[in-house]
Structures are given as C-alpha cells and as structure tokens.
Amino acid sequence: MAGIFAIAAAYFASSSLALILTRFDGGIAVMWPASALLFAKLLASPRRRWGGLALACAIPGMCASQLFGFGGVVGVGLPLLCIPEALAGAFLMRRSFPRFGRFASVREVAIFIGICGFFVPMLSAIGAAGFTTMAKDIGYWQAWRDWYAGHSLGLIIFGPPLILLLRGDVKRWARGAPAPLRHNAFGLFLLVLVAALAAFGQDRVPLVVVPFLPMIAATLRLGRFGAVVSILILIVVGLSLSLAGHGPTALLSGSMALKLQVLQIYFASTVLLLLPLAAELYTRRRVLERLHAAEALHRLILDRMSDVVLRAALDGSVRYASPSAQRMTGYRVADLIGRPLFNLIIPDDLPHVLAIRREVLSSPDESAIVEYRIVRSDGAIIWIESHVGALVNAEGSVIGTLSIIREVTERRHFIEDLRQQAMTDPLTGACNRRAFDEALEALLSSRVFAGEAGCLALFDLDHFKQINDEHGHAVGDEVLINFVALLRATVRDHDLVARLGGEEFAVILVGLSLEQAKAVCERVRKRFEANGTKLNSGRVIPATVSIGMARLGTGISSEKLLSAADDALYRSKRGGRNQSSAA
Secondary structure (H helix, E strand, C coil), X not given: CHHHHHHHHHHHHHHHHHHHHHCCCCCCCCCCCHHHHHHHHHHCCCHHHHHHHHHHXXXXXXXXXXXXXXXXXXXXXXXXXXXXXXXXXXXXXXXXCCCCCCCCCHHHHHHHHHHHHHHHHHHHHHHHHHHHHHHCCCCHHHHHHHHHHHHHHHHHHHXXXXXXXXXXXXXXXXXXXXXXXXXXHHHXXXXXXXXXXXXXXCCCCCCCCCXXXXXXXXXXXXXXXXXXXXXXXXXXXXXXXXXXXXCHHHHCCCCHHHHHXXXXXXXXXXXXXXXXXXXXXXXHHHHHHHHHHHHHHHHHHHHHCCCEEEEEECCCEEEEECCHHHHHHCXXXXXXXXXXXXXXXXCCCHHHHHHHHHHHHHCCCXXXXXXXXXXXXXXXXXXXXXXXXXXXXXXCCEEEEEEEEEECHHHHHHHHHHHHHCCECCCCCCECXXXXXXXXXXXXXXXXXXXXXXXXXXXXECCHHHHHHHHCHHHHHHHHHHHHHHHHHHCCCCCEEEEEECCEEEEXXXXXXXXXXXXXXXXXXXXXXXXXXXXXXXXXECCCEEEEEEECCCCCCHHHXXXXXXXXXXXXXXXXXXXXXXX
C-alpha cells in the first residue's frame, strides 16, 4: 500500500510541476514526465498490479489538472488520456520485448523508441488535441503537435532512467561495484556535473557539446549505470538552469515553450546517443567474457589431451601447436612455431601429404584424413594420422589449416604384421577364414586402440546360388572376384578383407565409428548394385549384397562379435536383402 501512495504522490508532483513550469499561454504543457513515471512503474511491477497503479495515478492527475491546468471536463479528459498512454506503452513493450528494461541491446532500444517515441504518443495526441480545442482557441494540429512532442520526448527522456531506478538496477550496481570502480564513478559524475554547469550556467557561449565528453566517458567505463546517472545529472542541471533563464536556450529568440521543446530535443538526443552506446558495450562485454571463458576452457582441454592440435599458415609454417606436440615429436613447442611442418615429414610421404593439403585448401568445407611418417627429434620414425581442415577468416578467405594429429605407429605396425601373416583365398586374393580369425582374435586381445576401435562388417551376396545355377560356376567365380576387387577399391589399404566361405566376406574397419563404417558399407553396396559384374563377353551379371555390422572393442570375444554382426546380417536378409544393418 505504501508503494501505491508513493507513486500517486510522485505522479501528482510531476504533473503539477510540469503544468506550473512548462505550460504557457494556457496551452498544453511542453514537458510531461508523468507518463514516463507511470510507464516505468508498470514495467517494474507484476501485471496484476497494473490496474491499481493506473487508478492510483488517475486521481492525482485529475487533481493536478484541475488545480494548475485545464479545468472542467477537459481537466478530466486529458489526465485520463495519460493513463492508457502509459498502459499501452508498457503492454506493447512487454509483448514486443518480454525482458524489456535492461537496455542491453540496440534492438531493445530501437523497439522502445518506435513504440514510446512514435506510436503511443501519436495515438494519444489524437484524443488530446480534440479535448484541447474544446477549451482553448488552439488549432487542432498545433494541439496535436504540442501534446505529441511533450509526451514523446518525455517518455524517451525520463523513461529509461526511471525504469532502471525503479527496477533497482542502479542500487544493485552501487552495492556490488568494487571500491575503485565507485571512486571512478564519483570522479566521472563530478566531471559530468561540472560540464553541465559550464554549459547551462552561462548564456554567452553555446557549450551544449561539452557535457557529451564526460558522459560518453562515464558510459564507456560504467555501462548503463554511467549512462543513466549522467543523463539524470544533465536533465536536473539543464532543466533547472534553463527554467531560470540561463543556458544555451537563453540565446534563442522565441517563447519559453519553444525553448523548452528545443531543450527536450537536446535531452532526447543525448538519451538516443548514450543508451544504444551502453547497450552495444554491454553486448560486446558479454561476448568478450564468453570468449575469455571459452578460451580458458579450450586451453585446459588442449593442455590435457593426448592428440596434437596444430595450426599452420598457407606456407606450411606452424603458427600454433598444443603442448602434446612435444611428447609426440620430441621438439619443444617453441621450437616448432614458425618452422615449416613439411621438414618433419619423410620425403616418400611428402607428395601425398601435399596433395591432400591442396585439396583441403581448395575445398574449405571439406576435411581429410591422411596417414604419414615423421622424424622425431631423436631420429625415430613414427606414423601419425592427421585430420586436417581449412581455416577461414571473417571475409571467407582461406588462411591456413587446422589439424588434429595422433600417433598410430603401433596400429600401423600391427596391421602390417597382420598382412604379412595372413594367408589369401586362392580365388579372390582376399584373406581366408583362418587368417581372418587369427587377425580378429589378435586385434580384440590387443590394447592399441585410441579413440574408436573400429567395426566388423559381414557381406553376403544375395541369391548367389541362383547365379551359379543360371550362369554356371565360372560366372559365379567372376562375380566373387569382382566383388573383392570392389571391396578393396572402396576400403582403406590397411583394412583387412577376408573371404569367410562361399559368398560370405568380412572386412575389419579399424578406427572407424559405426556411422563411418555404415557409410563405407553403403558405398560398397550401392556400387555393387549399380555396376554388377561385366564378363569378357561384354555381358553384365547383376547382383546385390546384404551387410551386417558390429562395433569392435576390448572385452568382447570374437565369437560374440561375429554373432552380433551375423544377427545384423540376418536382419538385412530378412528385411528384403540389398541393405545394411548394424548390431
């Protein structure tokens, strides 16, 4: 209840002062802060209290008008128009910008100016001009213009400071700011006060720009709090001295009403300058804080990850290397910076690496994986796997490459050993069942996995018995040989391809996730379906294949892995063949 009485008293005081000080020749008050006061209080209150606040201000407004403004019916109508003006402004702002009141973005400020600086006062001026012409011999459009100017500028000038004051933002800042910042604020506001007194305390030289410098400084240093307090200081000093006949407005020729309208335009221009500036600074400060937090997080991750993150310029010189680069290469990170990356690569592998790098630089949206050998500082040769992509600047120009590198020496040697030990199927040249079983058992029992262990894929040619029956076993053999050739052309060199028996084949896709393995298998399936097997006679034998996949991993036996992949293959067969399924 105390809050209701306080806002009613403040509304009566602001209405009375505006009518006493800014109403000339019996017309409309040139300056009207009362609507801004109610508008700010509504936005600082829950909507269920709006009705009580509106009623509490309506009665004091009518009393002020009867005492100091228009009497009679007009003295009732005009004050009542101010109430829906403030209600409409608050309602539209809440609908357009639900979190309005912080002035934390340029968009928020623009919406406020559009609604409260143009739309709402233009509508209320229509009714106000009609009432005014009933009581005073004033032209309709002149009355409309005077009301619109006073209420529009009043909302723009007094609305933001009152909103931040009534919401408690200024008090929270003052309580939460550290002592050095409060001292800075005191000094800056003192400069604003001195500049305002210098501009409005004399009427010889127009110094209206002088307050802008300390006000902008206060905004840059203190944000919204600095902008709001600076605006309040300028309004209090400028309005008081201007009403006393001092300041730049004293140099104007014309009525006091005209001078106050010019003064309001000056105040509004200051608000429109400082609030967007404060909003933009707030947004940038938030972005900067997020960037610093992200940088700290990324630095923490990079310092603790085993993979190397490396950024290189277009010429291949290293611009950044994560700390794990020293563990991998033996060189200190400081020694790698500025050094050409290519100097570490074995000459035999360099052409392939350069070709991949050129492809990535020419297609910034694509990335590539390349394996090659480098020489450590101690002379040892290691295999590394590099996931490399192009770096693009804000203008869209390629400025270098970013690579995530891991050592795969053990994996590479392991796969090479498997190749040497594997026995091949005499018909297709693929590994046979025995070699496959040994390789799979050894791979599952090893602990050389880093990241994704890989996947096992089983392939079974659809209706192969029908191909043998219709075309003969020689043609069937050609289909098997063609399929193995297609498999090898699609998978990587170190992926193990085996024939398990008859028309059933398997591929161990080391280091691929289930999604990556499915993409490879789908590529095999589609190519085999599209191309078929072309015989020497020129005849093409159409055929399809069904696929089942299961993920590799430590702790799983080869029997369970094969059973899982076989179940997935059975689902592909049961689902209509010529498709892939994953366990």
